[in-house]
Structure formats: C-alpha cells, structure tokens
Amino acid sequence: xxxxxxxxxxxxxxxxxxxxxLISLLIEFIPxxxxxxxxxxxxxxxxxxxxxxxxxxxxxxIVRFGIYLGNLFRGDxxxxxxxxxxxxxxxxxxxxxxxxxxxxxxxxxxxxxxxxGILSAYRQYSVLDYTGMFIALVGISMPVFWLGLxxxxxxxxxxxxxxxxxxxxxxxxxxxxTGFYVLDAIVTGNGPALGDVLKHLVMPAIALGTIxxxxxxxxxxxxxxxxxxxxxxxxxxxxxxASRVVVLRHAFKNxxxxxxTVVGLNFGVLLGGAILTETVFAWPGLGTxxxxxxxxxxxxxxxxxxxxxxxAFILINLLVxxxxxxxxxxVKYD
Amino acid sequence: MRMFRRSWIAxxxxxxxxxxxxxxxxxxxxxxxxRGGDSVRxxxxxxxxxxxxxxxxxxxxxxxxxxxxxxxxxxxxxxxYEVSEDGLEWTFFLREGVMFHPWGDNASYEMTAxxxxxxxxxxxxxxxxxxxxxxxxxxxxxxxxTNAEAVDDYTVKFTLSRPSAPNLLNLSCFTxxxxxxxxxxxxxxxxxxxxxxxxxxxxFVSWTRGSEIVLxxxxxxxxxxxxxxxxxxxxxxxxxQARLIALKAGEIDIMxxxxxxxxxxxxxxxxxxxxxxxxxxxxxxxxxxxxEPFDNILVRLAVNxxxxxxxxxxxxxxxxxxxxxxxxxxNLWGWNDEIxxxxxxxxLARAFLAAAGYPDGFDTELWYMPVFxxxxxxxxxxxxxxxxxLADVGIRAELVTFEWGTYLEKTEAGEHPMAMLGWxxxxxxxxNFIYVLLDKDSxxxxxxxxxxxxxxxxxxxxxxxxxIVSDVDTRIGLYKAAQVIIHGDAPWLTVATANRMVGVRxxxxxYDLNPVVKGRMEFVWRNDL
Numbered sequence: 001x002x003x004x005x006x007x008x009x010x011x012x013x014x015x016x017x018x019x020x021x022l023i024s025l026l027i028e029f030i031p032x033x034x035x036x037x038x039x040x041x042x043x044x045x046x047x048x049x050x051x052x053x054x055x056x057x058x059x060x061x062i063v064r065f066g067i068y069l070g071n072l073f074r075g076d077x078x079x080x081x082x083x084x085x086x087x088x089x090x091x092x093x094x095x096x097x098x099x100x101x102x103x104x105x106x107x108x109x110x111x112x113x114x115x116x117g118i119l120s121a122y123r124q125y126s127v128l129d130y131t132g133m134f135i136a137l138v139g140i141s142m143p144v145f146w147l148g149l150x151x152x153x154x155x156x157x158x159x160x161x162x163x164x165x166x167x168x169x170x171x172x173x174x175x176x177x178t179g180f181y182v183l184d185a186i187v188t189g190n191g192p193a194l195g196d197v198l199k200h201l202v203m204p205a206i207a208l209g210t211i212x213x214x215x216x217x218x219x220x221x222x223x224x225x226x227x228x229x230x231x232x233x234x235x236x237x238x239x240x241x242a243s244r245v246v247v248l249r250h251a252f253k254n255x256x257x258x259x260x261t262v263v264g265l266n267f268g269v270l271l272g273g274a275i276l277t278e279t280v281f282a283w284p285g286l287g288t289x290x291x292x293x294x295x296x297x298x299x300x301x302x303x304x305x306x307x308x309x310x311x312a313f314i315l316i317n318l319l320v321x322x323x324x325x326x327x328x329x330x331v332k333y334d
Numbered sequence: 335m336r337m338f339r340r341s342w343i344a345x346x347x348x349x350x351x352x353x354x355x356x357x358x359x360x361x362x363x364x365x366x367x368x369r370g371g372d373s374v375r376x377x378x379x380x381x382x383x384x385x386x387x388x389x390x391x392x393x394x395x396x397x398x399x400x401x402x403x404x405x406x407x408x409x410x411x412x413x414x415y416e417v418s419e420d421g422l423e424w425t426f427f428l429r430e431g432v433m434f435h436p437w438g439d440n441a442s443y444e445m446t447a448x449x450x451x452x453x454x455x456x457x458x459x460x461x462x463x464x465x466x467x468x469x470x471x472x473x474x475x476x477x478x479x480t481n482a483e484a485v486d487d488y489t490v491k492f493t494l495s496r497p498s499a500p501n502l503l504n505l506s507c508f509t510x511x512x513x514x515x516x517x518x519x520x521x522x523x524x525x526x527x528x529x530x531x532x533x534x535x536x537x538f539v540s541w542t543r544g545s546e547i548v549l550x551x552x553x554x555x556x557x558x559x560x561x562x563x564x565x566x567x568x569x570x571x572x573x574x575q576a577r578l579i580a581l582k583a584g585e586i587d588i589m590x591x592x593x594x595x596x597x598x599x600x601x602x603x604x605x606x607x608x609x610x611x612x613x614x615x616x617x618x619x620x621x622x623x624x625x626e627p628f629d630n631i632l633v634r635l636a637v638n639x640x641x642x643x644x645x646x647x648x649x650x651x652x653x654x655x656x657x658x659x660x661x662x663x664x665n666l667w668g669w670n671d672e673i674x675x676x677x678x679x680x681x682l683a684r685a686f687l688a689a690a691g692y693p694d695g696f697d698t699e700l701w702y703m704p705v706f707x708x709x710x711x712x713x714x715x716x717x718x719x720x721x722x723x724l725a726d727v728g729i730r731a732e733l734v735t736f737e738w739g740t741y742l743e744k745t746e747a748g749e750h751p752m753a754m755l756g757w758x759x760x761x762x763x764x765x766n767f768i769y770v771l772l773d774k775d776s777x778x779x780x781x782x783x784x785x786x787x788x789x790x791x792x793x794x795x796x797x798x799x800x801x802i803v804s805d806v807d808t809r810i811g812l813y814k815a816a817q818v819i820i821h822g823d824a825p826w827l828t829v830a831t832a833n834r835m836v837g838v839r840x841x842x843x844x845y846d847l848n849p850v851v852k853g854r855m856e857f858v859w860r861n862d863l
Contacts, residue, residue: 030737031739032736032740033739034739036739037738042471042475043470044473045473082374083375084467085528149575149579152576152579153579156579156580164585165571165580166545166546168545170567280573280576282545282570284570292371
C-alpha cells in the first residue's frame with residue numbers, strides 16, 4: 001500500500017505540470033491587454049508599458065512559463081500583480097475559509113444524503129422513497145444563488161436568527177492562528193466566538209451542500225438497492241438478524257464504495273471554490289479571489305490558484321482510492 | 335416686572351440650550367460601511383480602484399481637500415499657497431502640528447515638508463528607493479510636476495513643466511495623499527500597502543482580506559473635533575441584494591453602490607434613508623470622424639435628433655439621472671446652462687440624413703460596452719434601444735462588442751464607427767472632461783481618450799488657455815465657450831449623467847455624497863447614541 005501511495009504521489013507531478021501548461025495557455029489566449037484591464041481607463045501609456053514590462057508581456061510565452069516553472073521548483077509561487085503580495089500568503093488566507101465551508105457543506109450533504117438514500121432504498125417505492133427522491137430532485141435543480149438569497153432574506157431579515165454573511169460578526173474577538181475559525185475557537189477555548197462562527201456557517205453550508213446532497217442521495221439509494229438484492233443479504237435476514245443490523249452493518253458497508261467516491265469527488269469540486277455561494281454570503285474564500293484574478297488578468301494568481309486546486313483534487317482522489325482498502329479488505333494495492 | 339423679565343430670560347436660555355443640544359453632533363459609535371469589493375492596496379500613490387480610494391480617504395489627507403458635497407477645495411494639510419508669475423512654481427505652506435498615526439512600536443510624529451517631498455518624489459523619480467509600484471495616475475494626471483523640494487520644515491515648492499490651473503484640484507485627489515516617510519522607510523513599500531500610516535481622521539487597525547478593514551478614531555487628528563465616530567469598518571458584500579438585506583436587517587449601517595432598481599426599496603423603508611446626488615460622470619456614443627459618414631456634421635446631427643434620451647433615462651436609469659446636454663455633468667462648475675439640447679425629432683433626423691446624401695439611410699456598427707458602469711447601468715439594453723431608434727430614421731446599426739480590455743484598445747485605435755463609452759471625473763475640473771475626452775491632443779490613434787477623433791483648433795486653444803489661466807471666472811467663460819463649439823460640432827450623442835446613490839440607516843448623519851470624494855467618514859455621526 002505504501003509503494004502504491006508513493007507511486008501515486010510521484011504521478012501527481014506530471015499531471016500538475018500538464019494542468020499548468022493548459023491553464024497558462026488558456027489565459028494567454030484570453031483577448032485583451034492584461035495591463036489595460038488591470039489599470040483601467042485613467043492611465044498613461046507610460047504606466048501601461050511599465051506594467052507590461054513587469055508582467056513580462058513583452059517576452060514570449062515560453063520564456064515566461066519557463067521562468068515561472070523555475071521559480072516554482074524553488075518554492076516561489078510568484079507575486080500577485082494586482083495586490084503586490086506573495087501568492088502563497090494569499091492562498092494561506094483564502095484556503096482555510098474555502099476548506100472550512102466545503103467541509104461543512106460535505107458534512108451536511110453527506111449526513112442528510114446518506115440518511116435519505118438509505119431510507120429510500122430500504123423503503124423502495126414507498127411515500128418515504130418518493131419524498132426522498134423529490135428532495136434530491138429539488139436539491140439538484142435549485143440554483144444555489146437563488147437559494148442563498150432566499151435563505152438570507154428569510155433568516156436574516158424576516159426571522160432574524162442567522163447572520164446574513166461573512167465568517168465572523170464584526171467586533172467578535174477571535175485569535176485566528178490557523179485561519180480555520182472553528183478550530184481556532186475550539187483551541188483557544190473561545191465559546192462565544194465558536195457559536196458565532198457556527199452560526200455564520202449554517203446557511204452557506206446548507207446552500208452549498210444541496211447539490212452534493214442530491215447526488216449523494218441518489219448514489220446511496222442505487223448502491224444500497226443493488227446490495228440489498230444480493231444473496232448474502234437474504235442469508236442474513238434468513239438467519240434472523242434485525243433489519244437495522246442487516247441494512248446498516250452489512251448492506252451499507254458494502255454500498256459505501258460508490259458513495260465515498262461521490263463524496264470525495266464532490267469535496268474536491270467544492271474546494272475549487274464555490275464562487276456563487278461565496279459571492280452571495282460574502283465568504284472570503286478561494287473562489288471569489290480566483291474569479292477576481294481572472295477578470296484582472298493576474299496571471300501568477302490564476303496559475304497559483306489553479307495549481308492548488310489541481311493538487312487538492314488529485315490528493316483527495318488518492319485518499320478516496322486508499323479508503324477503498326479500508327472499507328473493503330478484499331481491495332489490495334501493491 | 336423684574337421677575338417676569340428674569341423668568342423670560344431663563345426660559346430663553348433653557349430653550350437655547352435644548353435647541354443646541356438637538357442639533358449637536360454626538361461623539362462615539364462605530365459604523366459599518368458595506369461595499370461590493372475589497373480594496374486592493376492602501377498605498378494611495380499606487381491605486382486605481384474605487385474601493386482602495388474609499389479606505390485611503392479616511393487614513394490620509396491631502397494638501398487641500400474638497401468641501402462637503404462639492405468640488406471646491408479648502409486648505410487642509412497646507413494653510414495656503416503661492417504661484418509664481420509664470421505658473422511654473424507652486425509653493426505650499428504646511429499646517430504645523432499635524433501628526434501621523436503611530437505604528438507598531440513607533441510613536442506619532444509631526445508631519446513636515448520632508449514627508450510631502452517624499453510622497454511626490456517616490457512617484458516621479460524612477461530612481462527613488464521607494465519607487466515601487468505602477469503609479470498609474472501619476473503619468474495620467476500629474477506628470478507636469480517635475481520636482482518637489484523642502485524649502486524649510488513647513489514649506490514645499492513644486493516645480494512644473496507647464497502651467498496647470500487644475501493643479502490645486504489634482505493635489506486634492508487621492509494620488510496626492512501624504513504618506514509617512516518614516517513609516518514607509520521602516521516597513522518597506524509592500525508592508526505599507528497592508529499597514530498604511532497617514533494623518534487622517536482614522537488610523538488603520540486590521541485587514542481581513544476579502545472580509546473587512548477596521549479603522550479606529552485617531553485622537554491626535556489635526557482637524558478636531560472630527561471625527562465623531564470611534565471607528566469605521568469597511569465590509570465586503572459582493573452581492574447587491576445581500577447588501578440590501580444586511581442594511582434592512584441593521585447588520586450594516588451604510589450600503590454603497592445602490593442601483594436604480596433597489597433605490598425604491600430603500601426609500602420605502604422607514605428605518606433607511608436614500609442619499610442621492612448627481613454623479614460626476616457622463617455616458618455617450620462617440621461618432622468616429624475618421625470613419626465615413628461620421629465625418630459629415632449633418633449625419634451627426636441626424637443621430638442627435640434620432641434618439642429620445644429622456645426615454646432612455648426613464649427606462650434604464652429609472653429616472654435616477656438626467657439626459658446629458660453637454661460633455662460634462664451639470665453639477666460641475668463651468669457647465670453651460672444656456673445650451674439647448676437637440677430635440678428628439680425623427681423627422682428632422684431623416685431630413686438631415688437626406689441633406690447629407692443618405693435619403694435611404696446607411697449601414698454601420700454601434701459598439702457597446704461589455705461591462706456596466708454608473709453612466710451605463712445596462713449597456714446592451716441601452717444599445718438596443720438606441721439601435722431601434724436609429725433604425726427608425728434609416729440608420730441600420732449592427733451591435734458589436736468585445737472583451738473590456740480589447741474594447742478599450744480598439745476604440746483608442748479608432749476601429750469603431752460609433753462606440754458607447756463614458757467617463758467618471760477624477761478631480762472636479764472641467765479640464766478633466768473636455769480636454770481629456772474631446773481635445774485634439776487626446777486624439778492620438780492607438781491611445782486616444784478622444785475616441786470621436788474630433789479635431790477643432792479653436793476648442794484646443796480654449797482648452798490650453800483654460801489650463802494656464804488661474805482665475806476661475808475666466809476659466810468658466812472659456813469652458814462655456816468650449817461647450818458651445820462642441821455642441822455645434824456634435825462629435826457625440828451625449829446620453830446621460832447617472833446619479834450616485836448610497837443607502838444608510840436613518841441614524842447616520844452627514845454622510846458626504848461628494849461628486850469627487852468617496853467614502854469619506856470624517857464628518858459622519860450617529861444620532862442614536
């Protein structure tokens with residue numbers, strides 16, 4: 001298993017390299033002068049020329065890319081042209097916010113999705129099943145943007161029990177060491193801050209989790225149905241085991257692999273920056289930063305952001321694959 | 335009788351005290367100002383975006399500053415100035431006792447001429463050790479300043495390469511905000527961008543990127559008793575509807591950038607006040623005189639008579655603006671109120687086209703902006719409306735657009751027949767509109783600000799004269815004459831000036847909706863304390 005893991009980790013490098021080349025070429029072909037886009041209308045030609053020089057736009061793409069790669073291997077991810085700050089510093093600020101939101105969304109969607117999926121499979125074609133599938137349909141069809149705004153309207157204005165957005169109420173003291181506010185609040189024993197942070201997480205996590213929840217529900221249901229039809233399930237029932245034990249201990253564990261795959265993949269997607277949710281809930285995450293960087297043609301920022309997202313996605317996939325061995329002892333990696 | 339007089343006097347005194355107390359500004363409280371995007375940097379010499387300007391506005395001061403609500407200026411960090419006869423030397427006398435904010439372990443210190451010289455020298459001198467950044471606005475608006483020197487601790491002399499009447503207004507704008515030399519030398523430029531030190535009413539406390547910037551009252555501020563507030567928080571709420579809900583819920587106190595659709599929702603709420611004022615902007619359709627048939631005045635007049643601007647303002651600006659008559663907004667000094675706009679008259683438009691040799695009209699393109707701005711809130715829809723009205727008189731215009739950077743490049747290169755564009759004023763001077771947008775100096779192919787490529791030598795002479803002369807009344811006369819010429823030549827279809835709107839909770843008092851200055855919280859106070 002260790003050899004397999006190491007092999008997979010080494011294989012990340014060419015994949016990320018390919019991704020970098022692709023993204024760098026794509027942004028190269030976006031029309032428009034990046035210097036002009038960054039500085040706007042109220043600017044002199046000299047300033048534009050100076051910025052073009054600084055962005056390296058007067059050099060061929062291959063030279064620029066080569067220099068970027070060389071710096072990357074030395075651990076230098078470059079400096080944001082727009083903000084004038086190291087990309088790694090910016091990523092360190094943004095990643096915890098997105099990670100925390102994505103994790104919360106996945107927890108909500110997994111718990112709800114798996115529960116509904118199991119119930120639906122167990123009571124196939126019942127009212128419970130149809131209700132579950134209807135919830136899944138609504139979840140996957142509901143535009144996140146609209147759902148978010150509706151939730152803010154209801155729970156921040158009509159029945160004001162939750163904050164409208166952001167991660168923390170202005171004025172609430174929190175010593176943020178890691179950037180993961182929930183963790184920071186727990187570690188520093190800051191109860192009021194923990195409560196405040198969790199309240200801020202509720203709506204965006206639910207809004208962001210609806211689509212993954214729908215997918216997980218459907219996948220759990222179909223996977224469970226397949227397993228429940230197996231002979232060993234009938235055997236277990238024939239042996240007199242309680243339904244709950246049959247479903248949860250025997251059927252569910254065998255149905256888990258496709259579900260874990262979907263959960264993992266969705267987590268990777270969410271880590272890519274839930275732009276709409278972050279925008280609606282004023283969540284200072286990776287998605288909005290990356291979008292602003294693309295609009296501003298901030299090449300180093302876009303490259304750095306995509307590199308991180310690509311690496312995160314690949315690593316999560318690896319973890320998902322490794323988890324199969326834990327779930328199913330018959331799965332072995334050499 | 336004596337007793338009656340004493341009681342009467344006592345009553346009067348009590349009434350006076352209560353009367354004064356009723357209007358007295360209250361010290362204290364914090365306000366949350368919500369905007370649609372985060373600031374990018376807080377080094378005022380190196381910013382171009384409005385969100386950075388709004389925050390810097392509260393941390394720094396300039397030598398002169400804009401009055402409340404207008405584009406006139408008054409002394410601030412300087413108490414006065416002198417201009418040499420040839421207009422090439424401007425000497426400013428600095429206010430004594432102005433203190434910079436403390437930073438880190440460093441105490442507050444008094445601003446002197448060396449801080450002022452540092453502020454400017456690092457911008458114009460490429461070899462300056464702190465010349466780090468793009469300094470986009472310097473080249474565009476200040477490159478006539480070639481030197482700044484400290485005559486003594488409280489006197490600074492600027493040397494200009496040419497006379498510039500707008501110089502005082504330019505020195506009141508954000509690029510000329512005075513920074514702390516010692517703080518920048520202590521921490522370096524990159525750190526200063528994230529931890530600015532100025533002389534302003536509020537000092538920087540913290541910046542949680544993408545979330546909020548916290549400022550607190552600077553007790554050593556030179557312009558006592560301001561500020562009234564204990565602190566200001568600039569929050570980022572990208573989505574306008576979320577911003578509106580937050581305002582209604584009382585979670586924020588000021589909502590920036592209210593669009594026409596949401597304005598009535600604020601006006602109808604008893605807890606909120608909509609602040610509205612004409613913006614310093616103009617939206618227009620430039621007709622490129624390098625491209626036929628727009629070199630023909632009769633065609634340009636036909637276009638001006640073919641479009642119903644009031645309908646455009648009513649429909650797309652929801653009445654929150656006004657049809658533009660002149661190429662500068664009506665709230666700007668020097669606006670010529672005697673010019674009568676071209677009336678909406680399709681018959682007359684057709685007659686002009688026929689006289690120009692196009693009785694059956696002609697085919698052309700109308701370029702529209704891919705991004706919205708205050709002056710064109712819905713560019714594509716406005717373009718479609720204009721297209722329909724032009725078609726009505728026989729001008730068949732195909733709608734064309736490009737990505738924004740490309741759009742600017744191509745219009746500056748004069749590749750368009752007709753193109754929508756606009757302008758937001760920088761310094762509250764007519765020169766910033768008329769010279770930048772319509773003078774022949776600005777008609778260089780490849781970098782044109784004058785995308786109508788309109789050349790008029792008389793207009794040019796008026797513009798240059800107005801740049802040299804310092805007497806305001808003379809300048810007003812020159813600009814009024816300039817507007818008459820421009821109106822006669824009709825290089826544009828001037829469309830509209832949009833209002834600026836900000837929503838506030840009703841307890842927010844004296845927020846300055848200044849045409850030039852944005853986000854200034856110095857004079858704001860709460861009446862609910």
